[in-house]
Amino acid sequence: MGRRQGPNAPGVAFVTGAARGLGNAVAVSFAKEGARAVVIVDINDEATMNEGKAKVEAHGAECLAIRADVTNEADVKQAVQKAVEKFGRIDYAANFAGIVGPPDSIINLDVDKWRKTLEVNSTGVMLCTKHELIQMMKQDSLEVETGRPPQRGAIVNCASVNSLQSMPGTGPYTASKHACYGITKTAALEARSHGIRVNAVSPGFLVTKMVEESVLEGDVADVRGMAMWKTFEARQGRSAVHEEIGDVVVLMCSPRMSLVVGQNLFIDGGFTINEGDS
Numbered sequence: 001m002g003r004r005q006g007p008n009a010p011g012v013a014f015v016t017g018a019a020r021g022l023g024n025a026v027a028v029s030f031a032k033e034g035a036r037a038v039v040i041v042d043i044n045d046e047a048t049m050n051e052g053k054a055k056v057e058a059h060g061a062e063c064l065a066i067r068a069d070v071t072n073e074a075d076v077k078q079a080v081q082k083a084v085e086k087f088g089r090i091d092y093a094a095n096f097a098g099i100v101g102p103p104d105s106i107i108n109l110d111v112d113k114w115r116k117t118l119e120v121n122s123t124g125v126m127l128c129t130k131h132e133l134i135q136m137m138k139q140d141s142l143e144v145e146t147g148r149p150p151q152r153g154a155i156v157n158c159a160s161v162n163s164l165q166s167m168p169g170t171g172p173y174t175a176s177k178h179a180c181y182g183i184t185k186t187a188a189l190e191a192r193s194h195g196i197r198v199n200a201v202s203p204g205f206l207v208t209k210m211v212e213e214s215v216l217e218g219d220v221a222d223v224r225g226m227a228m229w230k231t232f233e234a235r236q237g238r239s240a241v242h243e244e245i246g247d248v249v250v251l252m253c254s255p256r257m258s259l260v261v262g263q264n265l266f267i268d269g270g271f272t273i274n275e276g277d278s
Contacts, residue, residue, distance in 0.1 A: 007034020009250050011091025011142055014083050016070055016128055019044040019052035022158075022203065022242050023096035027052070029246030030092065031061035039064045039083040039090075042097070062087075070097045070124035073131075080131045089139045092253040093132040095125050096158040101172035114172045121176030122183065125157050129187050129198065136196050144255040152195040154253040157184045159200040159264055161272050177202075181264050188262030197261050199252050203245045204268030 013030035017023035019042035027038050038061045040052055049065040056063040064086050068075035083090055101117030102110060136153030144151055162170060163177040181200050188198040248267050251257065266272050 008254055009033040009035050009092060011035060012037045012039070012083070012087045012089055013092045013094065013253075014039045014041065014080070014090045014132065015094045015096060016041045016068075016124075017095075017097030017158075018042055019048045019065070022206070022245060023094075024052045024055060025242030025246040026094045026096055026249050027056050027063075027246075028059060029243060029250045030094075031056045031059035031063075033247075033250045035061050035092075037062045037064070037087045039066060039079075039087070041066045041068050041070075041079050043067065043069050070095075070128055071119045073127050076127045076131050080135050084135060090132060090135050091142055091153055092250075093128070093136075093153065093155045094158070094249050094253075095128045095132075095155070097124055097128075098158060098176075101170075101176070103169045104171075105169060106171050109171060117172035118176050118179070121173070122179035125180050126183050129155055129157065129183060133187065133191055133194075133196060133198075136191075137194050141195055142255060144258075148255055148258050150195040151197065151255045151258065154196065154257075155187070155191075155198045156249045156252045157181075157198070157200045159184070159202040161202050161204060161266065161268055163200070163202050163264060164266070164272055184264065185262045192261050197257070199260060199262065200264040201245065201248055201252065202264055202266045202268065202272075204266070206242060206245070 009030050013035045015023055015027040015038065018027040018040035027040050030038050038056045040056065040063060042049060049067060053063045053065045064083065066079045066082055068079040070076060097120065099117060099120045102113040132155055139152055141150035141152050157180055159180045160177040162174040163181045166174040184198055184200040191198050245267055248265065
């Protein structure tokens, strides 16, 4: 058998939360790995959407930017429809829209803020997975290597190290990410007989706009926020960059990962297995 040649991800990618930050890095990784088209879906303003689109297009992929709220089922359904109208199918989906939620203890939690966190991080993932699966079940398989099973599509949901563990003040976020992985496991079992794989990734600690706004800014940012973040990075072993997550997502979507179903891959430098002080 000869060496493998060609792109790792030649199909169409559909990425939510992709106008900026981690989601955009995932979209860019698909473009770098040969995706013929990338759809970025986000709730951000037009200028941010255009900036994210340009970053994807800089790597040779055609890009469609769609403004949508992942907590609104009509928006999600329409985003999938627009992607298919433009490119014919969705081969890879990465659901990366999310929020941190309020940094409050359980006894001080505002129930509306709790609900908002669960809506975006859990209900949003469910709605996106639902409509991505509906589309993928309609389409033919990608071309795969001889001996590999057909793959109609692959979905990767963004969980978190908080899908395994927790820390004080992260109740809504932790609950939402546990739910995200629960959704992933159920969808994986329901989809595998259709030639569709569903998995999750759990990124470690890297600075995103979401983190900057919720952890590293505000009255205590200079002292408590930065000190906490440095502790996290020390346990992780080093600082991480967005591309390290994006590249793994592309790999998880590849037909080469054909037996990987319903998994939650921790991309955290060893953070979750590090039970010592550093």
